[in-house]
Amino acid sequence: MKVGIDRIEFSTPNRYLDLVDLAHARGADPNKYLIGIGQRKMAVPTLSQDIVAMGANAAEGMFGGLDDKEKASIGLLIVATESGVDQSKASALFVHDLLGLPSSMRAIEIKEACYGGTAGLQLAADFVRAHPGTKALVIAADIARYGLNAGGEVTQGAGAVAMLVAENPHILALEERSVVRSRSTDDFWRPNYSAEAFAKGKYSEQVYLEMFAEDWREAESLGLTQVSGLQALLFHIPFSKMGRKGLRTLESVIPVSDYERLTARFEKGIMYGQEVGNLYTASLYLSLISLLERDESLCAGDRIGLFSYGSGSVAELFFGILQTGYRDRLNRTGHEALLAARQRLSIDEYESIFSASLVTDGSQQDIEDGDPAALHALIRMEGHERF
Numbered sequence: 385m386k387v388g389i390d391r392i393e394f395s396t397p398n399r400y401l402d403l404v405d406l407a408h409a410r411g412a413d414p415n416k417y418l419i420g421i422g423q424r425k426m427a428v429p430t431l432s433q434d435i436v437a438m439g440a441n442a443a444e445g446m447f448g449g450l451d452d453k454e455k456a457s458i459g460l461l462i463v464a465t466e467s468g469v470d471q472s473k474a475s476a477l478f479v480h481d482l483l484g485l486p487s488s489m490r491a492i493e494i495k496e497a498c499y500g501g502t503a504g505l506q507l508a509a510d511f512v513r514a515h516p517g518t519k520a521l522v523i524a525a526d527i528a529r530y531g532l533n534a535g536g537e538v539t540q541g542a543g544a545v546a547m548l549v550a551e552n553p554h555i556l557a558l559e560e561r562s563v564v565r566s567r568s569t570d571d572f573w574r575p576n577y578s579a580e581a582f583a584k585g586k587y588s589e590q591v592y593l594e595m596f597a598e599d600w601r602e603a604e605s606l607g608l609t610q611v612s613g614l615q616a617l618l619f620h621i622p623f624s625k626m627g628r629k630g631l632r633t634l635e636s637v638i639p640v641s642d643y644e645r646l647t648a649r650f651e652k653g654i655m656y657g658q659e660v661g662n663l664y665t666a667s668l669y670l671s672l673i674s675l676l677e678r679d680e681s682l683c684a685g686d687r688i689g690l691f692s693y694g695s696g697s698v699a700e701l702f703f704g705i706l707q708t709g710y711r712d713r714l715n716r717t718g719h720e721a722l723l724a725a726r727q728r729l730s731i732d733e734y735e736s737i738f739s740a741s742l743v744t745d746g747s748q749q750d751i752e753d754g755d756p757a758a759l760h761a762l763i764r765m766e767g768h769e770r771f
């Protein structure tokens with residue numbers, strides 16, 4: 385049975401900070417951010433665009449294309465996030481309500497840093513394989529937050545990707561064989577008492593690269609990495625330079641023509657991420673959307689590798705085959721319009737939104753300054769309940 389991604393959509397807040405402005409404000413050379421980090425802009429969410437709102441907005445984009453029968457066949461909703469809104473109730477239940485999904489289904493939240501999106505996708509694929517005729521909706525949604533003036537500030541971002549997983553998918557059929565490894569590391573983490581993540585920046589890059597190398601070697605030993613047949617290799621993109629460093633480790637071990645092809649396609653895969661920043665769980669999947677929408681040369685039948693990394697750490701290298709007609713399921717015009725319509729913030733506006741974007745008193749708090757482009761938004765907290 386072929387199982388994989390049947391639809392894919394993304395959503396990001398309608399405000400951004402230009403990283404040249406951030407460089408000037410922080411006394412850094414703009415080329416450090418533009419070339420050294422490899423990012424151009426970062427999305428800045430207001431309080432109204434939390435992961436529930438962004439996740440529902442991302443999924444909403446695909447719902448116009450789903451008929452009632454398809455909607456009723458969704459048996460599982462997974463929201464993968466490390467920016468959850470509650471320690472007990474799954475954010476999937478808020479999203480389930482906003483999307484009007486059937487009650488006879490499972491709705492859960494899962495977490496393992498940026499790997500959560502892949503954990504969700506693989507669990508969803510297994511679910512569909514085990515329950516023929518059903519579909520699963522996976523939403524990866526996050527707000528990357530390190531703090532004003534923090535080392536990781538330039539690698540912040542916000543957004544969500546929604547994927548419908550089904551039999552005979554129209555976009556990408558997932559291969560069942562993959563390589564995955566788990567190892568407890570302290571490279572990046574966010575304890576319950578902190579609204580901002582802590583990162584050992586250089587160490588986190590080292591673990592990312594080590595785990596990629598280990599995954600690649602194991603995949604090679606299993607015969608999964610014949611590069612002549614690999615048309616693209618995508619990476620988790622906390623910032624584009626990180627994925628580029630991963631790809632460069634292959635430069636001396638694969639033929640030049642294969643390396644050049646993978647590099648050209650990698651460049652297409654980072655285009656959207658460079659505009660919105662790190663989406664944690666959703667970053668790899670935004671890279672997939674970017675590749676499919678911005679590359680004109682891929683064809684049905686092409687094989688794509690995806691490297692997922694989540695700090696803490698879990699890393700998985702897996703593969704998929706592009707399906708006939710995949711271009712008909714994409715929304716390049718809509719996504720370009722979404723990015724083009726965003727409002728550029730000044731540094732003062734960014735800093736004030738950043739400082740105000742935490743729920744401080746859930747007993748009674750009106751959430752102002754909503755996102756006019758978004759269908760779903762958090763508008764009020766009352767008696768510690770969300771509206």
Ligand code: HMG
Pocket residue numbers: 413415416417419420421466496497498499535536537538539571572583584585586588589592620621622623625626662664665693694695696
């Ligand atoms: P930093 O201290 O700003 O780094 O931290 P830097 O001073 O080394 O500069 C960065 C790069 O810019 C260097 O290049 C410089 O040479 C270059 P590199 O050596 O890396 O190739 N540079 C310039 N280039 C051109 N012109 C210039 C110039 N100046 C300097 N003028 C760091 C950077 C990424 C470490 C920091 O932003 C950080 O801590 N970020 C957060 C952690 C992170 O993103 N880690 C990535 C791996 S872990 C991961 O991917 C998981 C994660 O997504 C979380 C999850 O799983 O949930 C983070």
